[in-house]
Amino acid sequence: MENLxxxxxxxxxxxxxxxxxxxxxxxIIHQKTGCNINIKVIGAxxxxxxxxxxxxxxxxxxxxxxxxxxxxxxxxIGGVDTARELxxxxxxxxxxxxxxxxxxxxxxxxxxFLEAKKANVSxxxxxxxxxxxxxxxxxxxxxxxNNITKIAGMLNGTTNxxxxxxxxxxxxxxxxxxxxxxxxxxxxPKFDIEGYxxxxxxGLLSSIAYGTPLPPxxxxxxxxxxxxxxxxxxxxELGFSIKHLAVAKxxxxxxxLRSHPVLVKDNSYLxxxxxxxxxxxxxxxxxxxxxxxGSGAGQEATASGLISDLINLMKTxxxxxxPDFPDSLNTIDIAELSFKYYFYxxxxxEPGVMASIASIFAENNISIETIIQxxxxxxxxPVILITNRYFEKNVNKVIKTLDSLASIKTYRTIRIEx
Amino acid sequence: MENLxxxxxxxxxxxxxxxxxxxxxxxIIHQKTGCNINIKVIGAxxxxxxxxxxxxxxxxxxxxxxxxxxxxxxxxIGGVDTARELxxxxxxxxxxxxxxxxxxxxxxxxxxFLEAKKANVSxxxxxxxxxxxxxxxxxxxxxxxNNITKIAGMLNGTTNxxxxxxxxxxxxxxxxxxxxxxxxxxxxPKFDIEGYxxxxxxGLLSSIAYGTPLPPxxxxxxxxxxxxxxxxxxxxELGFSIKHLAVAKxxxxxxxLRSHPVLVKDNSYLxxxxxxxxxxxxxxxxxxxxxxxGSGAGQEATASGLISDLINLMKTxxxxxxPDFPDSLNTIDIAELSFKYYFYxxxxxEPGVMASIASIFAENNISIETIIQxxxxxxxxPVILITNRYFEKNVNKVIKTLDSLASIKTYRTIRIEx
Numbered sequence: 001m002e003n004l005x006x007x008x009x010x011x012x013x014x015x016x017x018x019x020x021x022x023x024x025x026x027x028i029i030h031q032k033t034g035c036n037i038n039i040k041v042i043g044a045x046x047x048x049x050x051x052x053x054x055x056x057x058x059x060x061x062x063x064x065x066x067x068x069x070x071x072x073x074x075x076x077i078g079g080v081d082t083a084r085e086l087x088x089x090x091x092x093x094x095x096x097x098x099x100x101x102x103x104x105x106x107x108x109x110x111x112x113f114l115e116a117k118k119a120n121v122s123x124x125x126x127x128x129x130x131x132x133x134x135x136x137x138x139x140x141x142x143x144x145x146n147n148i149t150k151i152a153g154m155l156n157g158t159t160n161x162x163x164x165x166x167x168x169x170x171x172x173x174x175x176x177x178x179x180x181x182x183x184x185x186x187x188x189p190k191f192d193i194e195g196y197x198x199x200x201x202x203g204l205l206s207s208i209a210y211g212t213p214l215p216p217x218x219x220x221x222x223x224x225x226x227x228x229x230x231x232x233x234x235x236x237e238l239g240f241s242i243k244h245l246a247v248a249k250x251x252x253x254x255x256x257l258r259s260h261p262v263l264v265k266d267n268s269y270l271x272x273x274x275x276x277x278x279x280x281x282x283x284x285x286x287x288x289x290x291x292x293x294g295s296g297a298g299q300e301a302t303a304s305g306l307i308s309d310l311i312n313l314m315k316t317x318x319x320x321x322x323p324d325f326p327d328s329l330n331t332i333d334i335a336e337l338s339f340k341y342y343f344y345x346x347x348x349x350e351p352g353v354m355a356s357i358a359s360i361f362a363e364n365n366i367s368i369e370t371i372i373q374x375x376x377x378x379x380x381x382p383v384i385l386i387t388n389r390y391f392e393k394n395v396n397k398v399i400k401t402l403d404s405l406a407s408i409k410t411y412r413t414i415r416i417e418x
Numbered sequence: 419m420e421n422l423x424x425x426x427x428x429x430x431x432x433x434x435x436x437x438x439x440x441x442x443x444x445x446i447i448h449q450k451t452g453c454n455i456n457i458k459v460i461g462a463x464x465x466x467x468x469x470x471x472x473x474x475x476x477x478x479x480x481x482x483x484x485x486x487x488x489x490x491x492x493x494x495i496g497g498v499d500t501a502r503e504l505x506x507x508x509x510x511x512x513x514x515x516x517x518x519x520x521x522x523x524x525x526x527x528x529x530x531f532l533e534a535k536k537a538n539v540s541x542x543x544x545x546x547x548x549x550x551x552x553x554x555x556x557x558x559x560x561x562x563x564n565n566i567t568k569i570a571g572m573l574n575g576t577t578n579x580x581x582x583x584x585x586x587x588x589x590x591x592x593x594x595x596x597x598x599x600x601x602x603x604x605x606x607p608k609f610d611i612e613g614y615x616x617x618x619x620x621g622l623l624s625s626i627a628y629g630t631p632l633p634p635x636x637x638x639x640x641x642x643x644x645x646x647x648x649x650x651x652x653x654x655e656l657g658f659s660i661k662h663l664a665v666a667k668x669x670x671x672x673x674x675l676r677s678h679p680v681l682v683k684d685n686s687y688l689x690x691x692x693x694x695x696x697x698x699x700x701x702x703x704x705x706x707x708x709x710x711x712g713s714g715a716g717q718e719a720t721a722s723g724l725i726s727d728l729i730n731l732m733k734t735x736x737x738x739x740x741p742d743f744p745d746s747l748n749t750i751d752i753a754e755l756s757f758k759y760y761f762y763x764x765x766x767x768e769p770g771v772m773a774s775i776a777s778i779f780a781e782n783n784i785s786i787e788t789i790i791q792x793x794x795x796x797x798x799x800p801v802i803l804i805t806n807r808y809f810e811k812n813v814n815k816v817i818k819t820l821d822s823l824a825s826i827k828t829y830r831t832i833r834i835e836x
Contacts, residue, residue, distance in 0.1 A: 021704060025564070028564075029562055031741055032558070032562045032741045034739040034740070034741070034742065035739065132560070132563075132564075134556045134560040134561070134708070134710075138552045141726060141729055141730060142550070142555055142723075143550075143726070144447055144725065145439060145446070145447055145726065147446055211449070269711075286718040286719055287549070287719050288719070290551060290710070290712045291697075291710065291711040292709065294705055300704040300705075301704055303563065304702070305560075307563035308561070311559055311563075312559060315733075315734050315737070317734075321452040321733065323449060323450045324452065325449050
């Protein structure tokens, strides 16, 4: 297929970005691929002062886009419910779908893929995970001979920016303000800083690597809102950095899916990716560890991924091979996984505070690898410790005890990622 | 295409690796892609005691492989001349070609691609650059909407291993021995340590990104054999690390192609990739800087790349889009490029040695950013300096002067990469 006629649904930032890149880089795209992408129709509820669509037909009802003579629909309306309806309607009409919408795929992916398979159309979504940074097709095609044992990454640029700044000495509140001023974080930052955005992304990667369901079961999701800047100092003293990691990992019969803060060794690849960048580590049997990093956001970066999907549609003539995974892999609850744990504990400053904290761990059969007591201030003694490796359900017993003791003023815990 | 019948030409390490991986990971490959790859025939001049090909037909003359009912030939015989003949013969018979042979493509790529285009068959070579680490299809497809302005990488694992060890304090001779003992370097290591292997790889990447010819013109190739361990100490003192970099860079009307040692800032991405790993940095207009790193060698890693090509053949039904670049881009001679330069100069220990060295640079209109004189030993004064940015043709005048002076015992220079 050398010509592809497309309709774009949605006319916000991402859609106008795609429109502009297709105009500006048209020659480059044709030179490299021999493909022509023609925008036939745009579904725009209203005009966008930032972009003049020229002669392209405008439909005010996005569903009317599907009635035009187009090969593929680019769904850029965002959100979940209407996007799901639009994608399913496009599939019914035999149109291929390209989408940057991670939320709709996370919540309704299995339904959408099943309908697409029945209708023999493609669903492509490179931009849904870290925009155009090459990940989806790398896992689906380039690594397809490999047994992938783990995918772990910093998949949310906002969170990574905030943690990098906190490591330099800012407080959570200060860096959230900076992130919002720079446009990295939304006015309501919940989706980013509570771990959901990264969870959506790793959920999609896990579905293509392991066939886990969409929506997934047993997904542990936790954000960065409880981390204090002092934790970075203690982590550093112990040889670690603090990152927010999204992980999909396979061991024999189980898959683990999780999105939460971790301590990682401060000389590791992931520890050294700072700022708004996204970075991912893929462990494979044939290729060893692959690292991929890029800037995973912005209208141009998203356009890059959308266009790579459109090129792929043309090169494959729209024939999409849906993976066919066995059903035997369970998604395991985080309580059944084992980690080493970092604990920060503030106890009332009394003689023998370190001994009494150590005994709480000992009574629950959790042994300690390292324990440090810091100088007390305002009648409070901070104790920092790292446990040996235990199942989370056992470490939860310690947490229950800490919760019940009046002498413990506050505590925080962060898992350590190997 | 759901079934692909292939013939393998060559029966050494890489070929047996491919055979084993297709056997062992067959289920995974089918689950993820729906594709079946069937080895119909192997061209093996002799048996390989490491691998039993079972019922697969063996041809002792590799050219006889082409007469079988196969869709694609996997060329793994290595070398240049016979590989070229074999590939051209396969193309004439309408067979697609997958190859891991960078040398044959570097020297005869343009001829091979032209013949393939005429015959309407695909030429795929993911494994020719850093084995299965995703690079070729990433540039050809995933980044096809981007204007790529620079590709720079450590593309030779042996060299990167050796420089990493020298940075830790070993001499060139010591690390070459270690690299040979570990099997990273060949008994005749010339191809790796003199920069040719990395040059072949960046030559291929440049051809797909910019359409530069194969073989390329004006390619500056230089190895690591003149670097001494003391250079790492001085580089470190100045805030740099020493790497061997292969670079393809576009600016307006010119392409630069070069493979040589460089000083890079010691906190940069490339400086921090140590050991046998390969790492690459791709500068783009839409995605910013993309980083990809992996282990770019070994039979399994190569098999991974070969299989990704075979899957790609099936997904695209063997339809390959040959890029069509304009002819207007020149490959520029390195004398016309500008860099900052590191100089290590040993002069006879006389009063005013630093002043007299500085004056050599001044007389040639090359200004110095930093200059350090070290304690003299055995009547020799080492001076280390970094110049400001100048065209290489002008810096060459300084080198000519240094060559002519009896008071200069030895000197070395390394370009600084921004």
